[in-house]
Amino acid sequence: MKSAKKITVALIGNPNSGKTTIFNMLTGARQHVGNYPGVTVEKFQGVCRYKDFEMHIVDLPGTYSLTAYSPEELIARNYIIDEHPDVVVQVVDASHIERSLYLTMQLIEIDAPLVLAFNMSDIARQKGLVFDTDKLSTLLEAPIVQTVGSKNKGKQELLDMAASVSQKPKTRRIHTVTYGDEIQRQLEVIEDLLKSKEPQLSEKYTAHWLAVKLLENDTEIAAKISDKSVHDTVNSAVAHLKSLFKDEPEIILADRRYGFISGACQETIKTTAEARHNLSDTIDTFVIHRILGLPIFLILMYIVFSLTFRLGKYPMDWLESSFAWLGTAIGDVWPADSMLWLQSLLVDGVIAGVGGVIVFLPNILLLFLAIAFLEDTGYMARAAFVADRIMHKIGLHGKSFIPMLIGFGCSVPAIMAARILENKRNRLTTIMVIPLMSCGAKLTIYMLIIPAFFVDTILLDAGIITIRTQALMLWLIYLIGIVIAVICAKLLRGTLFKGESIPFVMELPPYRMPTLKSLTIHMWQRAWLYLKKAGTIILAISIILWFAASYPRVSADSLEDLPVEQAQQTQLEYSVIGRFGKFIEPLIKPLGFDWKIGTALIGATAAKEVFVSQMGIIYAVGDTSTDTHTLRSTLKNTYTPLTGFCIMLFCLIYAPCFATLAATRMETNTWRWPIFQFFALTLIAYFLTLLTYQFGRLLL
Amino acid sequence: MINTALKPLSVIKSGATVKVARIDAGKGLNAKLASMGLFPHVKIKVVNNGHPGPFVIAVKDSKVALGRGMANKIIVCDV
Numbered sequence: 001m002k003s004a005k006k007i008t009v010a011l012i013g014n015p016n017s018g019k020t021t022i023f024n025m026l027t028g029a030r031q032h033v034g035n036y037p038g039v040t041v042e043k044f045q046g047v048c049r050y051k052d053f054e055m056h057i058v059d060l061p062g063t064y065s066l067t068a069y070s071p072e073e074l075i076a077r078n079y080i081i082d083e084h085p086d087v088v089v090q091v092v093d094a095s096h097i098e099r100s101l102y103l104t105m106q107l108i109e110i111d112a113p114l115v116l117a118f119n120m121s122d123i124a125r126q127k128g129l130v131f132d133t134d135k136l137s138t139l140l141e142a143p144i145v146q147t148v149g150s151k152n153k154g155k156q157e158l159l160d161m162a163a164s165v166s167q168k169p170k171t172r173r174i175h176t177v178t179y180g181d182e183i184q185r186q187l188e189v190i191e192d193l194l195k196s197k198e199p200q201l202s203e204k205y206t207a208h209w210l211a212v213k214l215l216e217n218d219t220e221i222a223a224k225i226s227d228k229s230v231h232d233t234v235n236s237a238v239a240h241l242k243s244l245f246k247d248e249p250e251i252i253l254a255d256r257r258y259g260f261i262s263g264a265c266q267e268t269i270k271t272t273a274e275a276r277h278n279l280s281d282t283i284d285t286f287v288i289h290r291i292l293g294l295p296i297f298l299i300l301m302y303i304v305f306s307l308t309f310r311l312g313k314y315p316m317d318w319l320e321s322s323f324a325w326l327g328t329a330i331g332d333v334w335p336a337d338s339m340l341w342l343q344s345l346l347v348d349g350v351i352a353g354v355g356g357v358i359v360f361l362p363n364i365l366l367l368f369l370a371i372a373f374l375e376d377t378g379y380m381a382r383a384a385f386v387a388d389r390i391m392h393k394i395g396l397h398g399k400s401f402i403p404m405l406i407g408f409g410c411s412v413p414a415i416m417a418a419r420i421l422e423n424k425r426n427r428l429t430t431i432m433v434i435p436l437m438s439c440g441a442k443l444t445i446y447m448l449i450i451p452a453f454f455v456d457t458i459l460l461d462a463g464i465i466t467i468r469t470q471a472l473m474l475w476l477i478y479l480i481g482i483v484i485a486v487i488c489a490k491l492l493r494g495t496l497f498k499g500e501s502i503p504f505v506m507e508l509p510p511y512r513m514p515t516l517k518s519l520t521i522h523m524w525q526r527a528w529l530y531l532k533k534a535g536t537i538i539l540a541i542s543i544i545l546w547f548a549a550s551y552p553r554v555s556a557d558s559l560e561d562l563p564v565e566q567a568q569q570t571q572l573e574y575s576v577i578g579r580f581g582k583f584i585e586p587l588i589k590p591l592g593f594d595w596k597i598g599t600a601l602i603g604a605t606a607a608k609e610v611f612v613s614q615m616g617i618i619y620a621v622g623d624t625s626t627d628t629h630t631l632r633s634t635l636k637n638t639y640t641p642l643t644g645f646c647i648m649l650f651c652l653i654y655a656p657c658f659a660t661l662a663a664t665r666m667e668t669n670t671w672r673w674p675i676f677q678f679f680a681l682t683l684i685a686y687f688l689t690l691l692t693y694q695f696g697r698l699l700l
Numbered sequence: 701m702i703n704t705a706l707k708p709l710s711v712i713k714s715g716a717t718v719k720v721a722r723i724d725a726g727k728g729l730n731a732k733l734a735s736m737g738l739f740p741h742v743k744i745k746v747v748n749n750g751h752p753g754p755f756v757i758a759v760k761d762s763k764v765a766l767g768r769g770m771a772n773k774i775i776v777c778d779v
Contacts, residue, residue, distance in 0.1 A: 065735030065737065095761070096761050098737070128732055248730065251730065254731070258742075284748075288748060388765075389754060390752045504767025504769050505733065505767070507763065508756065
């Protein structure tokens with residue numbers, strides 16, 4: 001058998017061009033997600049075997065051009081100019097040809113081995129567009145294949161073409177964009193100078209492309225060139241062109257490229273039907289309506305959350321009982337009296353800790369599925385648009401709203417979702433305040449505290465609306481989180497992350513019905529990242545916490561006469577965590593907390609749910625999951641409602657859980673921000689709780 | 701007489717078609733906007749002037765949402 005020829009195929013295209021559907025079509029489920037080194041842009045790779053080729057397919061980030069404006073664009077560009085893929089397939093939305101060809105022009109300019117996939121050609125046909133692909137292909141000097149990614153159409157042809165282009169020797173292009181005599185002359189001067197002064201760079205990237213980029217004032221390229229005379233020549237050329245055209249050179253260059261494109265389009269594309277008011281426009285008249293937009297958005301979000309939690313409840317219960325069963329089963333089969341510490345580590349540490357995270361997986365999967373659905377239909381862009389008005393007031397971007405919303409489910413995917421923000425300052429601000437959104441784990445604390453201290457009386461009964469104390473408390477604590485987040489975001493944007501807010505510019509893609517395949521792939525990729533990252537960290541933390549709560553051991557003799565619960569408590573007091581709790585007691589006393597709450601708070605830095613189980617152990621009421629009622633009455637008899645409220649307030653704000661900190665580390669690529677997040681939030685929590693407790697004591 | 705008075709895009713009413721005269725944005729942003737089809741001499745249609753919120757325009761067959769600040773920086777004239 002012949003060994004397969006390995007070739008790399010890079011997929012590039014505008015956002016919403018259906019690039020991902022083409023990628024899924026070519027690679028199926030054999031995909032691999034990673035990160036580009038140094039940045040948090042996801043790198044999707046897959047392998048496709050075709051005839052005697054083994055094609056390594058790289059899905060580059062969606063981009064409109066090859067400038068150096070956003071990290072995505074830079075990654076796409078650097079991949080093509082530095083890694084030299086054997087074939088570059090540009091996925092073109094056939095119903096938006098003109099704009100897509102702008103990227104094509106730039107790919108031609110860097111002389112990429114190009115294949116054009118005219119995707120969604122069925123929609124283009126419906127719109128009445130007829131292409132003379134042969135002629136257009138001759139003009140662009142690149143083969144064109146018509147595809148419909150969502151229906152698997154055009155796969156063979158595309159693979160055939162990619163294979164043949166990869167084997168073809170490079171030829172000189174005949175047509176390139178002509179920028180007009182005046183610009184051409186300036187370009188030639190710069191090119192000649194580059195060839196003599198920077199021969200290596202000119203060889204690598206072609207002098208022509210470098211010259212064009214320098215005229216466009218591309219900072220990334222300018223930084224590569226050390227020779228001063230080149231910069232001087234470029235500057236005088238820019239000044240000359242500016243005085244001549246009364247415009248920046250990059251605008252003139254863009255103008256010429258579009259000129260070439262519209263010329264090519266006029267010759268090769270015919271419209272048989274008049275463009276009419278389409279369905280997307282009709283939907284948009286409601287969805288982005290000035291007044292209706294926000295309520296529609298809120299209703300959709302409510303549906304997402306209630307589906308996530310309602311449908312997720314069943315598999316969550318099954319998982320919970322299976323983990324409980326597993327724990328008991330291990331206890332049952334464990335040989336008596338041998339290595340009991342290992343049994344405890346497995347059951348109380350690993351299974352309780354890791355299992356505690358995995359039970360949230362159904363919720364996470366559903367949430368991701370809903371988000372994938374909103375994204376793939378095109379609604380997410382509208383949501384960002386609707387939220388922009390509000391977010392703008394606190395110095396954030398409309399797009400920040402999406403990660404903050406996800407934060408009500410879990411901070412980890414929320415912080416990962418902050419990637420959609422191009423601007424680093426906006427992204428960092430958003431990441432910093434996400435933990436203030438009350439997540440699912442914090443909800444367990446609220447559910448323990450609220451019924452324990454607040455009697456559920458009806459405060460207001462107005463027919464359809466009844467306001468009850470407990471619901472009001474819950475609403476209040478969520479609201480406090482949001483208000484603090486807003487204040488923090490505003491403060492951060494005014495100090496640490498100062499700088500002009502990046503202007504909001506975002507395409508609103510036409511609405512589309514997503515395919516089940518793309519939704520599943522989308523959902524699974526994210527869920528897998530969550531499982532892997534959160535799982536490994538949680539495992540490590542669970543083991544550490546278990547040791548801290550179990551050692552040093554009290555000698556067995558002194559515990560002999562005590563009942564099980566008291567023995568547990570004595571042991572806890574003696575352990576590292578217990579000692580630490582006692583140690584910080586003077587510090588947390590002004591907040592209304594004793595050492596017992598202190599140890600629970602320390603444990604809860606690993607995962608907020610730990611607070612509930614830790615309090616259970618401390619108050620020695622045995623299995624807390626089945627008997628929170630007893631724990632509640634113990635709490636009620638021990639603490640005041642004010643302390644109860646202070647516990648919720650403190651838990652809402654203080655140190656994000658380890659998984660969140662790890663996610664922040666991953667997304668910001670430095671330990672500085674998670675450390676800052678940890679201390680800043682803990683300080684805010686401390687002072688707010690201090691104020692609340694001290695004032696509360698005076699008033700109540 | 702043709703009215704060629706310059707005004708910011710933000711004051712244009714929904715449904716009107718205008719021509720971009722210039723964009724007062726930074727260099728990088730200019731290039732990005734150009735790649736989305738938004739640059740001087742291009743005709744754009746205001747789909748939704750969501751006063752006082754953001755703004756939707758149609759340019760070269762696609763819909764683009766702009767923040768209020770951005771709409772102030774785009775200077776247009778009548779076609």
